[in-house]
Amino acid sequence: MSFIVNQHDRLTVQVEDMTHDGSGVAKVEGYPLFIPGALVGEEVEIEVGKTLKNYGFARLLNIKKRSEDRVEPPCHVFWECGGCQLQHLSYEGQLKQKRKTVRDVIDRIxxxxxxxxxPVKGMEDPWRYRNKSQIPFSEQNGKIVSGFYKSRTHHIVDTDVCIIQSEEADELMSTLKHHMFELGLSAYDEKTHKGMLRHLIVRKGRATGEVMVVLVMTKKKFPQKDAVIDMIKKVVPEVTSIMQNINNEKTNVIFGNETINLYGKSVIIDEIGDTKFEISARSFYQVNPVQTEVLYRQALDYAQLTGNEAVIDAYCGIGTISLFLAQNAMEVYGVEIVPQAIEDAKRNAELNGITNAHFEAGAAEDVIPRWYAEGKRFDVLVVDPPRKGCDENLLQTILKYKPKRVVYVSCNPGTLARDLRILEDGGYRTKEIQPVDMFPQSSHVEVICNIEYEGD
Structure with a gap:
């Protein structure tokens, strides 16, 4: 590279692209610089920070030419907090950028x-959409703080309001923080491993209005338990469940193994379409129920069910997609490696009176071949893997048994693109791709693909 970019250099650059985490990308004679806060199409002044062999990072100093899509972030801690990455980009601009992100990796990988x-299916109102909040508590300079972590750190940015979570979560976060000392509660310190309250979890059923509050604590016994319960009930009259989770490990994992019921039920109910779901303190459940219904209806459309098909739902979790599909399929078989999720799935099938959905705990790449060995045959396979994408053995299982249709739901366009290439090389054809905005104001995008087998 003929041009050497050095730390502390001040440059004026053109922003050409955005990274998956929402930073602007400018190139200096082919050398990429990542610039948090910069938008595509802008001319900006920057100061170069860390430089690596193939790319570097820079700080935004001044915007000389603004993007037409730049807006003022409505959140007062946006520039500090790591929860959102795109509040400075108009919602229309966010949807265009997310589509471009998907298009780029589908072309390149x-x-x-x-x-x-x-085009990305967005929300009519892209605020207050989260039905689950996980709020850390700590003590800084003798003061209780709560909020969300600064990007790439474990430093809590103190706030009383988060405009993508429920108002109930805001009210409880703020009230609990300002009354902790009088309630005899201390906040957990990661460094010293002292203190009691680690996290406040608030879950809300959008369709039912039911609210669950979970206090993640280091100890089972805590002072003024009744006063804490009464305070929660007063702040959130809709609360139907108050749980306590015990986690005394030196870990970044939020939940411990023991969960205790302090008040009300141990679950709340929510609905996606006409399907009800029981949600416990530790259940995996999509955090944006409005867009989850959009996503699942798209999955149903791509599955093209007539009522005569047998369907596999790999990575089925608590059975959300499985039960949605079961109402239009002959049989649905869900597999999930987490045993507790399978128990939740079975309970949710019973809750909805669904008898043609069957669930088994185990790794999909182990269970599916056994189902075939038992004589079962499947027309459609639905996968909704974690961010790392499908297990390689599962992809080989798909290629071996060749279900006619694969519906791939992905939360990571990069690993999706990698897996699509493998399926394409094995005789499958990707027909169309539909992005869905599950996480407005963030850089994340959910993607669903319609894939058919066209090999011999």
Whole structure:
């Protein structure tokens, strides 16, 4: 590289692209610089920070030419907090950028430039959409703080309001923080491993209005338990469940193994479409129920069920997609490696009177071959893997048994593109791709793909 970029250099650059985490990208003679806060199309002054062999980081100093999509972030801690990355980009601009992100990786990694990537399905109101909040507590300079972590750190940015979570979570976070000392509660310190309250979890059923509050503590016994319960009930009259989770480990994992019921039920109910779900303190459940219904209806559309199909739902979790599909399929078989999730799935099937959905705990790449060995045959396979994408053995299982249709739901376009290339090389064809905005104001995008087998 003929041009050397050095730390502390001040440059004026053109922003050409955005990274998956929402930073602007400018290139200096081919050398990429990542610039948090910069938007595509802007001319900006920067100061170069850390430089590595293939890329570097820079600080935004001044915007000389602004993007038409730049807006003032409505959140007062946006520039400090790591929870959102795109509040400075208009919502229309966010949807365009997310589509571009998907298009780019499908072209570059999957090498499928002719596959349609549809416009992102966004929200009518992209605020207050989260039905679950996980709020850490700590003590800083003798003061109780709560809020969300600064990006790439464990430093809590103190706030009383988060405009993408429920108002109930805001009210409880603020009230608990300002009354902890008088309630005899101390906040957990990661460094010293002292203190009692680690996290406040608030879950809300959008369709039912039911609210669950979970206090993650280091000890089972805590002072003024009745006063704490009464305070929660007063602040959130809709609360139907108050739980305590015990976690005394030196870990970044939020939950411990023991959960105790302090008040009300041990679960809350929510609905997606006409399907009800029981949600416990530790259940995995999509955090944006409005867009979850959009996503699942798209999955149903791509599955093209007539009522005669047998369907596999790999990575089925608590059975959310499985039960949605079961109402239009002959049989649905869900598999999930977490045994507790399978118990939740079975309970949710019973709750909805669904008898044609069957669930088994185990790794999909182990369970699915056994189902085939038992003589079962499947027409459609639905996968909704974690961010790392499908297990390689599962992809080989798909290629071996060749279900006619695969519906791939992904929370990571990069690993999706990698897996699509493998399926394409094995005789599958990606027909179309539909992004869905599950996490407005963040850089994340959910993607759903319609894939058919066209090999021999």
């Amino acid at each position: 999957a090498k499928l430039p002719d596959v349609p990537v549809h």
